[in-house]
Amino acid sequence: MASDSAAPKPQERVAASVRREQILAAASRVFGERGYYGATTDLVAKAAGISQPYVVRMFGTKENLFVEVLDRALGKLLVAFHAALDEAASKQETHDEMKTRLGAAYADLIGDRGILLSLMQAFITGHEPVIGERARSGFLEIYQLLRDKADMDPDEVVEFLAHGMLFNTLIAMRLVDQLDADDPCVPELLEHTFRTKLDIVVNTVTKNDTTSAADARKTA
Amino acid sequence: MASDSAAPKPQERVAASVRREQILAAASRVFGERGYYGATTDLVAKAAGISQPYVVRMFGTKENLFVEVLDRALGKLLVAFHAALDEAASKQETHDEMKTRLGAAYADLIGDRGILLSLMQAFITGHEPVIGERARSGFLEIYQLLRDKADMDPDEVVEFLAHGMLFNTLIAMRLVDQLDADDPCVPELLEHTFRTKLDIVVNTVTKNDTTSAADARKTA
DNA sequence: GTCTATAGTATGATAGAC
DNA sequence: GTCTATCATACTATAGAC
Numbered sequence: 192m193a194s195d196s197a198a199p200k201p202q203e204r205v206a207a208s209v210r211r212e213q214i215l216a217a218a219s220r221v222f223g224e225r226g227y228y229g230a231t232t233d234l235v236a237k238a239a240g241i242s243q244p245y246v247v248r249m250f251g252t253k254e255n256l257f258v259e260v261l262d263r264a265l266g267k268l269l270v271a272f273h274a275a276l277d278e279a280a281s282k283q284e285t286h287d288e289m290k291t292r293l294g295a296a297y298a299d300l301i302g303d304r305g306i307l308l309s310l311m312q313a314f315i316t317g318h319e320p321v322i323g324e325r326a327r328s329g330f331l332e333i334y335q336l337l338r339d340k341a342d343m344d345p346d347e348v349v350e351f352l353a354h355g356m357l358f359n360t361l362i363a364m365r366l367v368d369q370l371d372a373d374d375p376c377v378p379e380l381l382e383h384t385f386r387t388k389l390d391i392v393v394n395t396v397t398k399n400d401t402t403s404a405a406d407a408r409k410t411a
Numbered sequence: 412m413a414s415d416s417a418a419p420k421p422q423e424r425v426a427a428s429v430r431r432e433q434i435l436a437a438a439s440r441v442f443g444e445r446g447y448y449g450a451t452t453d454l455v456a457k458a459a460g461i462s463q464p465y466v467v468r469m470f471g472t473k474e475n476l477f478v479e480v481l482d483r484a485l486g487k488l489l490v491a492f493h494a495a496l497d498e499a500a501s502k503q504e505t506h507d508e509m510k511t512r513l514g515a516a517y518a519d520l521i522g523d524r525g526i527l528l529s530l531m532q533a534f535i536t537g538h539e540p541v542i543g544e545r546a547r548s549g550f551l552e553i554y555q556l557l558r559d560k561a562d563m564d565p566d567e568v569v570e571f572l573a574h575g576m577l578f579n580t581l582i583a584m585r586l587v588d589q590l591d592a593d594d595p596c597v598p599e600l601l602e603h604t605f606r607t608k609l610d611i612v613v614n615t616v617t618k619n620d621t622t623s624a625a626d627a628r629k630t631a
Numbered sequence: 632g633t634c635t636a637t638a639g640t641a642t643g644a645t646a647g648a649c
Numbered sequence: 650g651t652c653t654a655t656c657a658t659a660c661t662a663t664a665g666a667c
Contacts, residue, residue: 228448231661233659243660249632315532327586330580331594335596366551426650467644468644
């Protein structure tokens, strides 16, 4: 109800590196919601509170902006997994404890819908030469990290990734927000997928949820 | 190399029901590749070999066309699963044999990239009121079919769905086409995901692959 | 570091002919 | 059943001022 508070018009001069991150965060939400083709540089600009030509000026092309959004998401994911593994190692946790920790790190990261959805959008854009290539190499990087640094065997990694993809889908579909639905299947499916009580699921998933991309559209 | 053979200009009068199916098939490919926002009615028209206003005339709005594409995909999926279950029942197969049969039916269906990708695009568009609602109810229908008619317990269903989502992602990402890549992880990941030898995977996945959406774009 | 103005193109949908 | 013509809007990217 707080008017258009999500995208305050800065209009002040800000260090390029700061502005860069603001734009990337806004672009994650817009690309996540509308996909590579459907997102517009103007929507990104509005979500970031700056002018459209400035977005283009800073990133050159829409394709390049998307690739940078993807790199940022993959980077955060790799950093989170490395941190979780280091933590598990330092505490001499068991293999299963480490896997739980990895799952928690993942759930925490994709609590940011922009990150989650822009990753999914990248995977679904595999036919674009530049984006597809980066998506594939990023996915393989994660596979290798889990197999080598987390010491999982291939079947274990596949299991882990498969559940991650189902997480992604349920959150993207917004089934998590449908708990009040009349269908008793919804809580059943969610509890069995997330293997934990529902209130924890909802808290984790809803925590970082931002709606700036939608705000920008309404404001437009 | 066969020029633009994929989208022959019909120009003849054809029964509306036939034209309808042609447009839906073309729209599946276009929406699958470019998403709901990024697809255009003109691209759909070109892929179907008819004029853009005729697409709008027949389906009213782009949103309605997308919903019909989604319904068609969900319908095919449900029919395929029901048929697989009936077949398994008539042959008095074991629970595990039935699950294998379901997996095969799924792999066969998503050999059509248009179906696979437009389903994924629908899931990722959960924030659109009409599309999101249909995507959620369709997903729940599949969940219930597996749990009740296939007699799986919730954890089994989740396991089945999770692997399906990983299938989807790997195919969408076009990792399957990257077997010649220098990275030995690719075949390893694919073999463990699809739990079968690679040549079977590739044959199944590549079988129905059409490129008409891409053709339409080049022709434009 | 950031803007306004704008060029050139593409968009969804309607009107109306055949 | 299918088209051409067209309106009003929106797109990416560039030019150039401050």
